[in-house]
Amino acid sequence: MNKAELVASVAQKAEISKEAAAEAVDATFENIASALRSGDTVRIVGFGNFQVAQRKASTGRNPRTGQTIQIPASRVPKFKAGKALKEAVNG
Numbered sequence: 755m756n757k758a759e760l761v762a763s764v765a766q767k768a769e770i771s772k773e774a775a776a777e778a779v780d781a782t783f784e785n786i787a788s789a790l791r792s793g794d795t796v797r798i799v800g801f802g803n804f805q806v807a808q809r810k811a812s813t814g815r816n817p818r819t820g821q822t823i824q825i826p827a828s829r830v831p832k833f834k835a836g837k838a839l840k841e842a843v844n845g
Contacts, residue, residue: 790831800838807832 755763757779765775786804789796796804811827835843 798836800836802836802839803834805832805834806830 761772761776761779764770764779765772768775768778770778786796790804790806793806795806798804806829809828809830812825814823814825815821816823
């Protein structure tokens with residue numbers, strides 16, 4: 755499912771216009787990204803948790819040249835599915 759399909763599905767289930775659904779979906783994504791940017795964890799009961807993890811600096815190789823390169827440390831978003839979501843997928 756892509757974003758347009760998600761917006762159409764939200765509009766249909768909530769019985770609202772696609773424009774209103776698109777605004778709601780965009781606002782949801784923006785708020786999750788904003789919370790993660792500030793280091794917060796976003797917990798959605800029954801769905802899962804979005805959080806930020808610290809990735810250490812490492813050494814890698816350029817696959818074309820074989821040259822060793824340094825990969826800097828970075829912060830990466832992570833998602834952990836909640837129990838209800840896991841059960842919905844498996845059941």
